[in-house]
Amino acid sequence: MLKQLFAKHPISASPHVDAGVLPHDGLDGEPTLKRVLSARHLVTLGIGAVIGAGIFVITGQAAAEHAGPAVMISFIVAGIACAFAGLCYAEFAAMIPVSGSAYAYSYATLGEIVAWFIGWNLVLEYMFAVATVAAGWSGYFNECLSIIGHWTGMSLALPDALASAPFKFAGHNIVATGTLINLPAVAIVAGLTCLCYIGIRQSSFVNGIIVSIKLIVIFLFLIFAFRFINPANWHPFIPPAEGPGQFGTSGIFRAAVLVFFSYVGFDAVSTAAGEAKNPQRDMPIGILGSLAICTVLYIAMALTLTGIAPYRSLGTPEPVATALSFYPQLLWLKAIVSFGALAGLSSVILVMLLGTSRIFFSMSKDGLLPLAMGRVHPTRRSPSVATVVSGVVAAVTAGLFPVSILGELVSMGTLLAFTTVCIGVLTLRYTRPELPRAFRVPGGMVGVWLVSGLGSLICLYLFWQSFQVNWPLIVGWTTIGMAIYFGYGHWHSKMRNPASRG
Template structure:
């Protein structure tokens, strides 16, 4: 009897602990758009557009087009860029809606905090920190390497002879130039958003001018017949494809599109400026769409010039611009390309470093990371400690690490945040209407009623708590189906291409499941909330964005997933040991319950 009673008490306590844990995980942030920000609102739509272009149109414009043309798509690289641009625009539209809906610093972190809950929000913020740190470190390392090449690797040779590093996965020498550049840029960012955005505008203008020069100058030597040439083949192999506009076929275009997609990563930094934009609900959507459009036009023009001036199989995948100018005899033009590459890398570095302290500031303001990291300097009105500490971490990584394998981690972080933002758009679009919320939830929870509601047979005119819960469950089911579909496509591509019935049938089942799930979501009543900007074709456009992002994540290698898991494990330690207990929402609830003398809620976290 005593044993049974003890067991019941233990189970009761476990129940309350699990309930408390769930409540902590699902705590949501309520954003008051009328509340004044402590950051300075100084950024215009032009500043945000330049920031988006600068962080996206970096070294990819000088390398990616030639590499994809030679290895994957041939002249059809223009189609690959178009597909990648459309996929990126889908993600960009989701960011644009949230930028208008939640104009706060923090990007995907604040979006998931408002929509899903504190635990997922912390993981998003922690993932964003990794994305921007690695992105900044890889860019500054590329800048250092590019400058060093101009001086015949003098820095590399000197430091390797004086301070060699003989450790696997680390750099062969400490790159103090990269450390110095990172610290200089960190100090510049700490001086103020307006000042640093002016520098970024200059870098971006130079970068765009050089890209425009390349397009105009190259078009003077363009020959459309280079889209019809055929490479020489052996009796057994055609290493460079079959020639023509699509030498590698449709599969080559799709593979090229996956590679080109990474050339559009970076626009999401615009969404972190919600508290520094003069009119964020208008500026952020315009800046995201405008920057992605301009970047696509730049990539498209560069791709056309490269493949018409020189056949795709004669491209230099590592330095295509200098190669074509050597080919046409314009050696002086290489200096313009050099200036553009350095300006593009500097703009990318600013674009990568700019959002990092904003994410840290947002998390520190919510109590999820150490408070001192979010302190705002009264003179410059920037999170100066967060900026400098983030810059120091970035500089250390750029100094001692070989970042090639870590660049893939940046991709997995970016694609994960894209997927979460698109999921949040779906959940919030079908949230409970404010008018119905005041009336109370009177929908029955019977099996028949729920099944009928999947096809809107109950004729509900407003979104209710039940319909919002149905959509949340359907979104989770859709994500699981996307994961299954992506695993099938990434691991069994050869079998599907060979026409094996079992794999094709399984793929058809998954695709039908995806379409049916999105259709069920479509039948649910939407929230009546008016927005400054709304994603069109919901739920199909965000749903397609989720599928593309998850597929690209599944194409990454095992080592990338292991490194990402280690970073997440460190983050979980920070959350459970600090963030969970210092959360401002938790402290607000404790304060309100301590002042409620009519009830005892001491067991609630």
């Protein structure tokens, strides 16, 4: 029984890629995902996923509730952890160019039960990321309606009953807020799910347009807000502690967990490995390139945002717009930022929906989820059933729950996935040294020990900071996942039913 639980997915050489692939990505006569993405597409997918809620939502909340102006340090801490994990992801994605991301890597190195655990947490990461960002999108959508209403002299903003979550978390309890549903959040998830269903080529094209728009908006904000920075807003840079995780040094690390959510997108690039034209060359470029660009932008935004407004005022669903509201002469920029945020957050939702469906697709191909989830549309070449299921669940979650608690849960799932990827790269260096590696963690074995060790330790430390507060939720999520695995996945796994392998 124990041997079956830790059975590893075989990695074999394949004629259509330069390294190892998992069997279900072979050419078996069934419709498969189409390899159409270039390095440019992958970088824009990464930027599309990373630059969004972190800048337009999470930065303000992390500063207002945990770190103050020192949220910049929180971004650096989280960025270092992501840099280590990113190097490990790049080696894996170039070596095993399939759609399963950390799930597939764990299956090949640490065994089925670990792969299920990580896959289940990737579902938590991507699907709840969609819901979290959609909740932030709703706040900016209502802000845009208010702006248009101001221009036209009409009242267009939706009432709270239709634009905010009907449930919130009070401690470890779920309580009603008296509202009905977050309708804009549901609508944006539904619309982008339809786009994902149409196909990866169309989704990538739309994402490229959105990324261009939001980068222009960010640069406009940095340029025009810079002269309004008041250094007094940065003092004290590290506010005195007011409790565990509330300002002080502990607040910086608690905020690092929260802003870690801002970096989630770079690992979503790896879920597109099965659709990359030249994954050995392009996946490292997409992962590390998008991570480097986004880290610089995050630090610049954190400094500017806390420099133009008191950090305690930024704990709103639209902190950038809130900060600009202090300056009447920048109201024109506030309007542009609000509309730009809609575009920015839309691309995050789009890429995360793509990632969720690809994780479901890979787990289904291995028999751990119903086979229908692994069905590929014969003409659109997208995982159609997995896309619809992902969109429906994410839309319901976005319509019912608030942004703050979802963000922390997403970060916890991400950190666990990053930890296993760091450990997996080191493991495979010893167990399968003969596999071709188009990209390697630099520094030889000393380098991989350093990167893997520090990456996994930092990720586990950040995970523990949030686990102490939210452990009932993550334990509950894990319990549900294990119940599904032992009730269905374990008995239908293609590792135990070789005749059913496709």
